[in-house]
Amino acid sequence: MHTSKLLWAEGISKIYTIGQIQCTALRKTDLEIRKGEILCILGPSGSGKSTLLNILGGMSLSDTGKIFFQGQDISSYTANQMALYRRNKIGFVFQSYNLIPSLTAKENIELARQISSKPLDVSQVLEWVNMQSKTEHFPMQLSGGEQQRIAIARAIAKNPEILLCDEPTGALDYETGKLVLQTLVEINQKTNKTCVIITHNTAVSQIAHRTIFMRSGQIYEERLNECPALPSEIQW
Ligand SMILES: Nc1ncnc2c1ncn2[C@@H]1O[C@H](COP(=O)(O)OP(=O)(O)OP(=O)(O)O)[C@@H](O)[C@H]1O
Ligand SMILES: [Mg+2]
DSSP states (O other): OOOSEEEEEEEEEEEEEETTEEEEEEEEEEEEEETTOEEEEEOOTTSSHHHHHHHHTTSSOOSEEEEEETTEEGGGOOHHHHHHHHHHHEEEEETTOOOOTTSOHHHHHHHHHHTOSSOOOHHHHHHHTTOGGGTTOOGGGSOHHHHHHHHHHHHHHTOOSEEEEESTTTTSOHHHHHHHHHHHHHHHHHHOOEEEEEESOGGGGGGSSEEEEEETTEEEEEEEOSSOOOGGGOOO
């Protein structure tokens, strides 16, 4: 199974302060992500899932604790080192796709490739997400599921070590959500890229190798799944 640690966090906390009000989003959380796994993060709204993912991906800083990527302490990185970390090591996928509307599907992917030091072929990633036929379409000419598959292609085109997906199926209907999950599973199987998927949907955790459960800014349970299901086999 997956044993080698890729990205891990020790004792990370995050407190947001707005005016007089403080909100503790993460409380001394430890977490380990293993190379090649699909890890699902489950938890109710406000439990700190996105906060955790954003800190792991170098988009936000924790108030306490350390984060290690392949043994390097990224919590001590300068802003420039952090930018390179985000560019070269991390692929992000968001609920709302976040494609640039004035660029075609292919151009969205090309743009991401340009900021990476070792990008993959556009044709290769388009094949993985099964979107070869709509490369010249603008985002508004694509369905939600197609936009999300282009967003996944864009994330993977940088050739990152890990895909961080924040509710990638949150805006999609049942069948389209399954198709997007299928795309993520296939990319994990073909490339052995590590994949973290945040979801509200407990059924989605059946496709993961491991699931962690969050509540009130803490991880309270972890479950291993010896036999992950295919997205086509799960129901919700
Ligand atoms: N930029 C911010 N400023 C202030 N408070 C924030 C900020 N981002 C998150 N929070 C607060 O931190 C807590 C955790 O938020 P977070 O977005 O991590 O939750 P989540 O588990 O991703 O929820 P959801 O499932 O709704 O996306 C919430 O109480 C939220 O209001
Ligand atoms: Mg969130």
